[in-house]
Amino acid sequence: MNLPKNIKCIIFDMDGVIIDSEEIHKKAYYQTFEAIGVTVSDDLYKTFTGSSTINAFQKLVAHFNLNLSPEELVLHKRKRYVNFFENDPNLHLVKGVENLIKHFYNKGFTLVLASSSAMVNIDRVFKRFDLDRFFTAKISGADLTASKPHPEIFEKAAILGNTPKENCIVIEDSDNGVHAANGANIFVIGYQNPMAEGQTLENADLVINDFNTLRLNI
Incomplete structure (x- = not known):
């Protein structure tokens, strides 16, 4: 698995990456x-x-x-x-992502949430699944001047993580998100969520379909 060296900050999308919403x-x-x-x-x-x-x-x-x-x-x-x-009592986190988040947190990585969802929805998810304790910062694309595929959200996420972009990676499940990470010049891992219909992830630097694979390699 070809990943950047000296990763310090992991930037997560939310819908389709953290929660199956x-x-x-x-x-x-x-x-x-x-x-x-x-x-x-x-x-x-x-x-x-x-x-x-x-x-x-x-x-x-x-x-x-x-x-x-x-x-x-x-x-x-x-x-x-x-x-x-x-x-919906069946609403759940994406398979393997909770262990991945805990793994990154325990290894000392900076975790930042960068989602196009409104902050009220982000906070709703983080409260329901008790995720705030793992993340340094959260940013909502709904509060920015441009939405994904514009790179602004990931450029600001790296700043919030206080980490140079070359030491960051993004985890995304949508083509719009992948394009945004490309535009920000940040290494992007495309997660193939079967619920994200019609997303090719063809411009991702790496594509995975199982978070356990990523956990074992970082």
């Missing part, structure tokens, strides 16, 4: 699409994966030329997501 995000999106009377193709939906919710609805409004506020649509979708999040 892609399905409830999809349900919340499609309930919102139905409510406003638009039919979203699988191909169009795949372009939203890894983007912030506001960015996704900006694309949607432009694509269908809708006279609707993306900000209002974000709120409608978020209410539906929260309902699923709070009422």
Whole structure:
């Protein structure tokens, strides 16, 4: 496994990497699409994966030329997501990721969370699964001027981790996230989550489908 030397900081995406929430995000999106009377193709939906919710609805409004506020649509979708999040007892962490996080933490790596989700959703996940104790910092793409695939989120994540980019790695499950890491010039590991439909990860520096493999090599 060809990994950078002298890794000091691990930057994690959240949805699809830490928590298997892609399905409830999809349900919340499609309930919102139905409510406003638009039919979203699988191909169009795949372009939203890894983007912030506001960015996704900006694309949607432009694509269908809708006279609707993306900000209002974000709120409608978020209410539906929260309902699923709070009422789905089967919602779980991605297989192997909890052991991976603990492994990195115990070895003294700096851990940073860099997600396109809103901070309220990030905090909800971290509270439910007691993850705050492992992470130095969390950053939400929803609070930035540009969303993935723009590199801003990972550039800022490296700064929050107080680590040069050449000593960081990113773990992502979406093409938008991989492109963002590429743009930030940070080594990116693509995690093949079977729930992240249509993501090729072809521009990742390394692709894995099992976090145990990564744990045994870092």
